[in-house]
Amino acid sequence: MHPDVSLQTYTGGVDCLRRRVVSHCRSFLILIFSHPFPESGPCSSAGISLTGTSGNFSSPNYPLNYPNSKTCRWKISVPEGYRVKLTFDSFQLETCIVPSVCTCDYVRIRDGNDQNSDELETFCGSNTPLPVLSSRRFMWVEFHADSNNNEEGFRASYTAVGKLFSFHINCVPKSCLS
Numbered sequence: 001m002h003p004d005v006s007l008q009t010y011t012g013g014v015d016c017l018r019r020r021v022v023s024h025c026r027s028f029l030i031l032i033f034s035h036p037f038p039e040s041g042p043c044s045s046a047g048i049s050l051t052g053t054s055g056n057f058s059s060p061n062y063p064l065n066y067p068n069s070k071t072c073r074w075k076i077s078v079p080e081g082y083r084v085k086l087t088f089d090s091f092q093l094e095t096c097i098v099p100s101v102c103t104c105d106y107v108r109i110r111d112g113n114d115q116n117s118d119e120l121e122t123f124c125g126s127n128t129p130l131p132v133l134s135s136r137r138f139m140w141v142e143f144h145a146d147s148n149n150n151e152e153g154f155r156a157s158y159t160a161v162g163k164l165f166s167f168h169i170n171c172v173p174k175s176c177l178s
């Protein structure tokens, strides 16, 4: 649920229960059940942990436009002995003035479990990126939106791939999958 709506429902709910004002309670319930829930999961700048052998995540509000001035991070970890393959199912970010270095909104991917890990790729604009492969069991993903101009955002899925998948070993750590 959107943070603003959570605050409104909480405030309205407490007031409703305390004062027992019927009209106010009705407004409170209408607010709860009429809110269009976005498809995407939560966004956290501290990082959301994603585990298991597969899963997916997306930018805030997806498939509606993401908000401005937002940073979300995900820490993907797959079982020992596997690597992370990240695939973008949809990708529509702001086209930056300098697209080659993604000076506005971007998705950055690192080869590890924190923001100090080696950078694998940074994507922006509207071209759907090729899949990205980590060298070990961790991948760190950051989405950042600057203060103006937003788009639909992205949806991505990850899968654990085994050691037999490492026939592209000479390409690691860059995304060289076709």
Ligand SMILES: [Ca+2]
Residues within 6 Å of the ligand: 094, 104, 105, 145, 146, 147, 148, 149, 150
């Ligand atoms: Ca922007």
